Amino acid sequence: MSDQQTRDAGNLTAExxxxxxxxxxxxxxxxxxxxxxxxxERKAAEYVMTELTEVGLDPVLLESEPGRASVIVRIEGEDSxxxxxxxxxxxxxxxxxxxxxxxxxxxAEIKDDCVWGRGAVDMKDMDAxxxxxxxxxxxSGRKPPRDLVVGFLADxxxxxxxxxxxxxxxxxxxxxxxxEAISExxxxxxxxxxxxxxxxxxxxxxxxxKGIAWLRLHAHGRAGHGSVPNDENAVVRLAEAxxxxxAHTWPREYIASVRQLLDGLSxxxxxxxxxxxxxxxxxxxxxxxxFVEGTLRDTANFTMLDSGYxxxxxxxxxxxxxxxxxxxxxxxxLMSVIRELAGExxxxxxxxxxxxxxxxxxxxxxxxxxxxxxxxxxxxxxxxYCLSGGTDNKALKKLGIVGYGFAPLRLPADLDFAPMxxxxxxxxxxxxxxxxxxxLGRFLATC
Numbered sequence: 001m002s003d004q005q006t007r008d009a010g011n012l013t014a015e016x017x018x019x020x021x022x023x024x025x026x027x028x029x030x031x032x033x034x035x036x037x038x039x040x041e042r043k044a045a046e047y048v049m050t051e052l053t054e055v056g057l058d059p060v061l062l063e064s065e066p067g068r069a070s071v072i073v074r075i076e077g078e079d080s081x082x083x084x085x086x087x088x089x090x091x092x093x094x095x096x097x098x099x100x101x102x103x104x105x106x107x108a109e110i111k112d113d114c115v116w117g118r119g120a121v122d123m124k125d126m127d128a129x130x131x132x133x134x135x136x137x138x139x140s141g142r143k144p145p146r147d148l149v150v151g152f153l154a155d156x157x158x159x160x161x162x163x164x165x166x167x168x169x170x171x172x173x174x175x176x177x178x179x180e181a182i183s184e185x186x187x188x189x190x191x192x193x194x195x196x197x198x199x200x201x202x203x204x205x206x207x208x209x210k211g212i213a214w215l216r217l218h219a220h221g222r223a224g225h226g227s228v229p230n231d232e233n234a235v236v237r238l239a240e241a242x243x244x245x246x247a248h249t250w251p252r253e254y255i256a257s258v259r260q261l262l263d264g265l266s267x268x269x270x271x272x273x274x275x276x277x278x279x280x281x282x283x284x285x286x287x288x289x290x291f292v293e294g295t296l297r298d299t300a301n302f303t304m305l306d307s308g309y310x311x312x313x314x315x316x317x318x319x320x321x322x323x324x325x326x327x328x329x330x331x332x333x334l335m336s337v338i339r340e341l342a343g344e345x346x347x348x349x350x351x352x353x354x355x356x357x358x359x360x361x362x363x364x365x366x367x368x369x370x371x372x373x374x375x376x377x378x379x380x381x382x383x384x385y386c387l388s389g390g391t392d393n394k395a396l397k398k399l400g401i402v403g404y405g406f407a408p409l410r411l412p413a414d415l416d417f418a419p420m421x422x423x424x425x426x427x428x429x430x431x432x433x434x435x436x437x438x439x440l441g442r443f444l445a446t447c
Contacts, residue, residue, distance in 0.1 A: 012135075012136070012139070013136055013437075013441075014129070014132035014133040014135070014136040014437040014438075014440070014441050015132075015434050015437045015438055015441075016132075017132040017135065017136075018128050018129055018132040018433045018434065018436070018437040019110075019115065019128075019430055019433055019434075021051070021127075021128040021131050021132050022108070022115050022120070022124055022125055022127075022128035022428070022433060023108035023110075023115055023117075024047060024108070025044060025047070025091075025119065025124040025127055025128060026106065026108035026115065026117035026118065026119050026120060026124050027106060027107070027108045027117075028043050028044045028047060028106075029106045029118075030043075030044050030091050030092045030093055030119070031092070031093055031094070031095040031096070031118070032092040032093065032094065032095075032155060032157040032158050033095055034157065034158040038092075038095075039067070040066075040067030040068050040069065040154070041067070041068060041069045041070070041091040041092055041154040041155075041163075042063070042066075042067045042068075042069040044069075044091040044152075045061050045069035045070065045071050045091060045152065045154075046061070046069075048071045048091070048127075048131060048152045049061055049071055051131055051135060052071070052073055052131075052134065052135075052138075054135075055134075055135045055138035055139050056138055057073050057075070057134070057138050058073065059071050059072060059073035060072050060073070060174075062167065062171060064154065064155075064162040064163065064166040064170075065162060068154045068155060068162040068163070069091075069154055070091075070151065070152065070153045070154045070163055070164075070167060071151070071152040072149065072150070072151050072167070072171075072174050073134070073149075073150050074147060074148070074149050074150075074174075075134065075137065075138075075143075075144060075147065075148040075149075075150065076143060076147060077143055077144045077145055077146035077147040077148065078143045078144070078145050078146070079145060079146055080146070080147050080177075082145070082146040082147075083146070083177060083178065083179030083180070084146055084147035084148065084149055084175075084177045084178040084179065085144075085146060085147070085148055085149070085178065085179075085180050085181065085182070085365075085447055086148075086149045086150075086151060086175060086178045086180070086181035086182075086396060086401060086403075087130055087148055087149070087150050087151070087181070087182055087183075087444070088130075088149075088150070088151035088152070088153055088164075088181060088182075088183050088392060088396075089123050089124075089126045089127040089130055089151070089152055089153070089183060089184060089407075090123060090127075090152075090153045090154070090155070090156030090157070090160075090163065090164075090184075090392060091124075091127065091152050091153065091154060092154060092155055092156060092157050092158075092163075093118045093119040093122065093124070093157065094118070094122070094157050094422050095118075096118040096424070096426075097424075100424045101116075101424050101425055102116075102425055103116045103117070103425075104117075105117050105118040105426070106118060110430070111427075112427075113429060113430050113431070114427040114428060114429050114430065115427060115428055115430065115433070116425065116426070116427040117426065117427070118426055119426070120420070120426045120427050120428040121417065121420050121421060121426055121427075121428050122184070122185075122420075122421045122422065122426070123183075123184040123185075123407065125407065125409070125428045125432075125433060125436070126183075126184055126407035126436070127152060128433065129407070129408075129433070129436045129437050129440045130150060130152075130440070131152075132437055133437065133440050133441050133444055134148075134150055136441065137444065142445075144444050144445065144447065145445070145446065145447055146447065147177060147178075148444070149174065149175055149178050151164075151167075153167070153392055156391070156392050159212070159214070159352045159354060159390075160354075160392050160394070160395050161352075163392065163395075164392035164394075164395035164396065165395045167395070168395045168396065168398050168399055172399060175396065175399055175401065178396075178399070178401055179400070179401060179402065180365050180401060180402050180403070180404070181393055181396050181401050181402070181403040181404070182365075182369075182403070182404050182405070182406040182443075183391050183392055183393055183403060183404075183405060183406075183407070184391055184405055184407050185206055185291075185387050185389065185391060185405045185407065185421075186204060186205050186206030186207075186385075186387070186404060186405025186406045186407060187203055187204070187205055187206075187369065187373065187405065187406040187407055187408035187409065187436075187439070188203065188204060188288075188407065188408070188409040188411055188417060189201045189202065189203050189204075189377075189380070189409065189410050189411050190202055190204060190285055190286050190287070190288045190411075191286065191411075191413035192265075192268075192269060192284040192285070192286065193269065193284075194268050194269055194270070195268070195269055195270030199413065200268055200269075200379075200380075200381065201377060201379070201380040201381070201410070202264075202265070202268065202380060202381040202382070202383050203373050203377075203380055203381070203382045203383070203408070204261070204288060204383055204384075204385045205361070205366070205369060205370070205382055205383065205384055205385070205404065205405070205406065206384075206385060206386070206387050206404060206405025206406070207257045207358070207359045207360070207361050207366075207384040207385070207386070207404060207405075208255060208256075208257040208258075208295075208328065208356070208357055208358040208359065208384075208385075208386035208387070209356065209357045209386060209387040209388075209389065209390055209391060209393070209394070209405070210294070210295065210298075210325040210326055210327055210328075210356050210386065210387065210388055210389070210390070211325065211326045211327075211328070211330075211331055211353075211354060211355050211356035211390075212323075212324070212325060212352065212353065212354040212390050212394075213324040213325075213326065213331070213334065213335065213350060213352075213353050214321070214322075214323055214324070214350075214351045214352040214353075215321070215322040215323075215324060215338065215348055215349065215350055215351065216319055216320070216321055216322070216348075216349040216351050217238065217241060217242075217319060217320045217321075217322060217342055217346050217347070217348055217349075218317060218318075218319050218346065218347045218349060219234045219235070219237040219238035219241060219317065219318045219319070219345055219346045220234055220237070220316065220317055220345055220346075220347070221233050221234030221235075221236075221237055221314075221315075221316060221317070221318075221345065222234075222314075222316065223313070223314055223315060223316040224313075224314045225312065225313070225314070226311065226312035226313060226314055227312065230314050233314055234307070234314075234315055234316060234317050234318040234345075235307050235308065235314070235315065235318045237318070237343070237345045237346060238305075238307065238318040238319070238320055238346065240343070241320075241341065241342045241343050241346045242302055242320060244341040244342075244343070245300055245302075245322070245338065245341045245342070246300075246302065248300070248337065248341055250297040250298045250299065250300075251297060252275060252276070252296050252297050253296075253297065253327060253330075254275065254296065255295075255327055255328060255358065255386060256358070256361075257295075257358065257361065257384045257385055257386045258292070258295050258296065258385070258386050260361055260383065260384050261292065261383050261384055261385045261386075262278055262281060264381065264383040265281060265284060265285070265383065266281055268381060269281070269284050271284070278296070286413075286416075287415065287416040287417040287418045287419065288385075288417065288418050289418075290388075290418050290419065291385070291387065291388055291389075291418045292385060292386075292388075293388075294325065294388025295327070295385070295386040295387070295388050297327070298324070298325065298326045298327055298330050298333075298334050299324065299325045299388070300322055300323070300324045300334075300338065301322070301323050301324075302320055302321065302322055302323075303321045303322070303323050304320065304321035305318075305319070305320050305321075306318070306319045306320070307319065321351075322338070324338065325388060325389070325390075326356060327356060327386075328356040328357070328358045329356070330356070331355075331356070335348075354390055354394045354395075355394055355397060357393060357394060357397060357403060358386075359402050359403065359404060361384040365404065365447065366404070368443055368446045368447045369382075369404070369406050369443060370382045371442075371446065372408070372439045372440075372442040372443040372446065373408060373439055375439075375442055376410070376435060376438055376439050376442070377410060377435075387405060389421075391403070391405060393405075406443070407436065408435065408436045408439040408440060408443075409428070409432040409433075409435065409436050410431070410432055410435040410436075411429065411432055412429060415429070
């Protein structure tokens with residue numbers, strides 16, 4: 001590299017690099033099928049290691065098993081006596097079928113002023129914002145206000161057992177002194193008409209997330225010939241259990257973050273709501289409506305079925321996969337209801353379980369996130385919300401670390417954002433990446 005190139009590289013900002021890094025990461029296929037298949041995160045982790053060591057940092061790469069790699073780097077702060085902050089993202093993505101997409105999901109093509117590809121919003125966009133800002137910090141020689149533990153983690157899309165949970169169980173010392181964390185699915189904007197009929201942006205800051213119970217239902221019966229009547233048919237017993245569970249109405253409960261969101265939105269748009277009906281108000285959330293609707297109650301959705309091996313043979317067993325998400329404090333009740341509805345001929349197996357989270361919408365960290373957003377978008381509002389899915393913050397909670405979702409994006413009003421998570425034609429606007437890089441940089445300088 002020439003002296004001029006070195007000087008130019010030294011002047012690069014996070015905003016200058018964020019699109020390149022996002023494209024590079026999307027171009028590395030890290031599909032996680034959840035069953036041991038897939039390329040793993042090693043290649044992406046090696047890319048992150050190169051980007052970090054290039055600016056003089058000393059990261060570590062750890063594998064829970066061959067190919068399942070995470071990267072951690074600690075950055076010393078101005079005041080190391082303060083509790084540290086974890087800033088983390090995951091490197092894996094859910095699979096994508098190229099036949100369903102307008103573009104190759106791993107080509108990281110720029111089209112219509114967006115970067116397209118699997119991981120563009122979940123969550124290689126945030127990985128790029130983090131990596132770009134850490135590189136700028138290292139080049140500048142500035143220190144953040146407190147220690148940062150920056151992580152690029154494996155296996156989040158399958159529950160984090162080979163990533164965040166493994167790190168917490170086997171390498172908890174990496175997070176020594178850390179009290180708070182930020183990660184994905186928060187800090188993005190929604191746009192709606194306010195009570196004066198003017199367009200208003202609000203940023204949804206994730207302060208809570210539902211718990212996870214991935215269950216497998218196993219129905220048992222009597223095997224037999226397909227031509228002979230059978231009143232102990234496992235397929236029928238499973239179908240009846242599915243029907244009962246699917247028909248169950250889960251009661252509504254507005255936890256604190258949901259109540260604060262709805263109250264704040266109601267004040268902005270001038271539409272009231274009741275505990276029984278918030279539909280008119282929810283309409284104003286646009287593409288985020290699905291995320292929020294999933295937090296009004298516990299949910300149970302069937303996702304896979306498995307039964308039989310020949311057309312004329314009644315099988316002895318039949319199975320179904322059930323994805324349950326529960327609000328904070330609801331886990332025991334949800335499991336009790338599922339077991340009761342499944343019935344006496346159906347066993348309920350827990351394949352994966354993780355906790356619900358609930359953090360306050362107040363304090364120094366929340367103030368830093370809010371002020372960083374409003375510095376770039378002064379007329380906006382910032383509201384809390386609960387995520388219907390889950391993040392690696394669940395694993396860090398085992399160490400007493402309080403987690404928030406803060407991947408800041410100012411989004412076009414007409415972009416249907418939430419359905420792109422695990423959806424087709426996933427993409428992130430270039431302007432949103434630039435905005436997010438600036439906001440995250442402000443935040444890291446004041447956190």
